[in-house]
Amino acid sequence: MGFKLKNTLKVALLAILFSPAAHSDLPAMTAGQQLEFKRDIQVCSYCHSPVGIAEYGAARLEGQPTGYLEAQINSFISHKRNNPLARDLMWGTFDRMDPKLIPYFAEYFSKQEIKSNLKAKPVLVAQGKDIYLNGIPSKNIKACQLCHGEDAKGHGTTPRLASQEKSYVIDQFLDWQNNYRNYSSTMVEISKALDEQEILAVSEYVSSL
Ligand code: HEC
Ligand code: HEC
Secondary structure: OOHHHHHHOOHHHOOOOOOOOOOOOOOOOOHHHHHHHHHHHHHHHHHEOOOOOEOOOOOOOOOOOHHHHHHHHHHHHOOOOOOHHHHHHHOHHHOOOOHHHHHHHHHHHHOOOOOOOOOOOHHHHHHHHHHHHHOEHHHOEOOOHHHHOOOOOOEOOEOOOOOOOHHHHHHHHHHHHOOOOOOOHHHHHHHHHOOHHHHHHHHHHHHHO
8 A cells, every 4th residue: 555645545534334244255354354454445445436436547346246356456466457547556555455355345346336427428328339239340349248248237357337437438448559458358459449439439338327
């Protein structure tokens, strides 16, 4: 955890509603792990706010499949996910953390409800929906729903896209185009084939769900 970050936390603002390992098949945490977890979850929530305001370019994590969350946390720890934001804000986050807590973070965020609070532009949404459901056959781009699901809720290590912050989604396409997140060859290929207008449209659509 970066020192600067810790010092700037306004943890008092956050209401943390959590009972450790509730509804889960994870082993009960030790008392020490519980303390660490409660403290750390406040840090995560400072940027990945549970009320749905993803700040500093952070993603909304609510409702993401646990497998996806764990995979991404590990990609920060191994430094595979290496865009400037990830490097500055996420790499240090797990430095001094007990790795055994990772599944509990995934469990916590995947259980949180996500509520869409976005106003989408109808024209873009219509084009984005078409790309999402049908792909772009002339460019050999597969339908997004094939992997992310018709309702865009994701599963396993494929992420939920529904209600994700639009600016975050757009950033991911730029990261793939710029080889910052190059461990997913599917998404790299898709991103390089989409033009700017198509990226805006599909991002607008998924964030509106
Ligand atoms: C200072 C802000 C900040 C804090 C604190 C923070 N994050 Fe992040 N997090 C980010 C940003 C920014 C990104 C997007 C990085 C990128 O674009 O690659 C991110 C991305 C993620 C992702 C990937 C999301 C996705 O959809 O791929 C996960 C998972 C994650 N963070 C988990 C956590 C956890 C767990 C904690 C607490 C232990 C935490 N973060 C603390 C800013 C933060
Ligand atoms: C063949 C399966 C497949 C198809 C088709 C596909 N995706 Fe993905 N997508 C994935 C996987 C797997 C990941 C996770 C990659 C990773 O681990 O970084 C992902 C990640 C993403 C993310 C990052 C989400 C986050 O939280 O960081 C976005 C945005 C995304 N896809 C959008 C799309 C869009 C839009 C389309 C259609 C144009 C699409 N995907 C088509 C499999 C697919």
